[in-house]
Amino acid sequence: MTATTERPETTLDPDLLVDGSMLIGGEWVPSSGGETIDVVNPATVQVLARVPRGNAADVDAAVRAAEQAFPAWRDLDATSRGRLLFRWADLIEQHGTALDQLESQEVGRPSWGPPPMAGQLRFIAGQADKVQGLSLPTYSPDQLGLTLREPYGVVGAIIPWNAPGPMFATEVGAAIAAGNTIVIKPAEDAPLTPLALAKLALEAGIPPGVVNVVTGYGGEAGAAIPAHPSIRRMGFTGSPQTGSLIMKACADNLVPLHLELGGKSPQVVFPDADLDAAVPAMVMGITLNTGQICAAGSRVVCLRSVHDELVDRLAAQMQRVRVGAWHEPVNMGPLISERQHQRVLGYIDLGREAGAEVVTGGGVPAGYDTGYFVEPTLFDNVAPDMRIAQEEIFGPVLSVIAVDDEAEAIEVANGTEYGLVASVWTNDVGTAVRMSRRLQAGQVAVNSPLGAGVIGGPFGGYKHSGFGRTMGADSVLEWTQVKTVSMRAAVPPVPRTRTPEDD
Structure with missing residues (x-):
């Protein structure tokens, strides 16, 4: 093992970040309490930026904004939703170097070159208009049976700090491709890349309120998302201990979720x-x-x-x-x-x-x-x-x-x-x-590193590593619920025979 000792200067792209702000309803706003959190470069212990210390009031505001945006986003045809995700992916690719540098500095990892988020979103965007129901058999020839897959509504997600960009793209991309609107909290240690991605989503034309990012601590902003009565589905990646707390909060509101809770591989x-x-x-x-x-x-x-x-x-x-x-x-x-x-x-x-x-x-x-x-x-x-x-x-x-x-x-x-x-x-x-x-x-x-050469492999765990799958061809389906529709042809009225009394 060898080490180097040179210390880098902070290098952040001002076009990607709105300092001290989070995204609610298409607006860059401070926290309702006015407090902030320092985001630190772990290599130098220098402050990179400051983000709002969001709380339950901020989560409520984000949920309200998502509720307002939901009807129009739900009713937008799936091909158009996918087209907007493709445009988002293009912008991410154009800013690939700056995003890689940003995530490298807040997480501490070496630069890996072009980040994977554009490819992730293109894969998801291609699934947006492949959400299909089934034709069901019926007992009568004048009846139809079918299933519809529909979005839940306002959904929530909490992501960790180790890969904030890819995690954000995975959760947000699939959720909104299905027609949901989302409130997401990134980890307080690494929220900058998610905020930058959200800014690019707005620039891509994804409507205000579809993607809302509330920054803050897990016990404050994070806990408020699954506890909110208007959240209809959750996604969480993190420790089994926190995952258990998220699941309990979801149980109180009878909200489904998926959990990815780590491993000892x-x-x-x-x-x-x-x-x-x-x-x-x-x-x-x-x-x-x-x-x-x-x-x-x-x-x-x-x-x-x-x-x-x-x-x-x-x-x-x-x-x-x-x-x-x-x-x-x-x-x-x-x-x-x-x-x-x-x-x-x-x-x-x-x-x-x-x-x-x-x-x-x-x-x-x-x-x-x-x-x-x-x-x-x-x-x-x-x-x-x-x-x-x-x-x-x-x-x-x-x-x-x-x-x-x-x-x-x-x-x-x-x-x-x-x-x-x-x-x-x-x-x-x-x-x-x-x-x-x-x-x-x-x-x-x-005989290979996990996932090497595989495109669209579903990702998730057994046992205490969680349940549910992300990143595969069914990732968008995970954010939908199934409705069964039965339809019978209307019986035309029988013409009434005239009688002498009618004369």
Whole structure:
């Protein structure tokens, strides 16, 4: 692991941000209480910008604006809604460099080049006019039966700080493509990219009130969204603990939702695995975004016969990871905040105390007294029941667990409360098939990083990793409700026969 020490200057595009404001009903407004939150660059601890500290009153105002916008947006034909999303995607692509720099600075990750949001929205936009009902059989030839898929109305979403741009595009894009209007709260640590995307949505012609962004803390603005009686559906990505609170609030109002709640993803390595391909992929998977990814493969479950070589290779690969600020040619940046910094370092201490061996890393890189940097850390001799093997650390900490056979590998891989992602590294087709079926995860990758080369794969979890799916071809359908319509032809009146009395 190598580190750089140069500190970058803050670089924000003024055309993308309205400082100190959030978006409600097409207007950029402060919070009703007048308070703000500092958004900090985690590499330098410099204040990047300030955003409103929204509260329940602000959420109510956003919901009212969304209610006013809903009828016209619902009644706009689906092809026109899709066309506006395509236009939004074009603007995002035009501002790709500035958006990448913005998210890099507020999250702390290295620059990745053109961001994925334009592609995400184009995929979703293409689904907007593919929302279809069914023709149903009937008992009578003069009757029709059919289903309609309709939007819920005003919906809500809460997204995390680790990938605020893609998360915003995923939730907002699918919800409004289906004809809903939305109130969304980004994380207080990284709200700038969502605000910039919302500004571009307005510029694309998406009507005021269709997309409303309320910034603030989770316990204030966040809690007020699922609790609002006019919210008809929710989407949430975050921790299982917060997800449980969101679900309870939704239960009070009988509101459906989808939850994506993190993972403790296993990477199962068999003796016939191609380690030349597996090792770089596994190290990238745990250091990408400093391990702050719900799909990060944080557990390596390997057969004992390959253990020693695998650990040596993983350690060497992790030591080559360059750590530094967003604008530098590095592989890994800082953690998002002081709180997260202390959390990750605390888990490293817990691993040591439990008897796991630190093979490489385990502390703060030299030269980084400022900023929330931590070394890529590899643990060996990890028991499956250790906390570092059971709990989501959300940092660049990789645990190696040796097993005797395939049956034990499956038991260990499935032996956490999570079930989001799993990877298998083997050249045996039979092993790959058995593992793909038996692993308890919403996504399984064989001999590749998760999702590599796949377009439109549904994303979601098993067990405590949540329920519901996003990003697939059905992502827009997730934001619709089904109505059954039965229609019988009107029976024409029978002509009345004239009688003598009529004369």
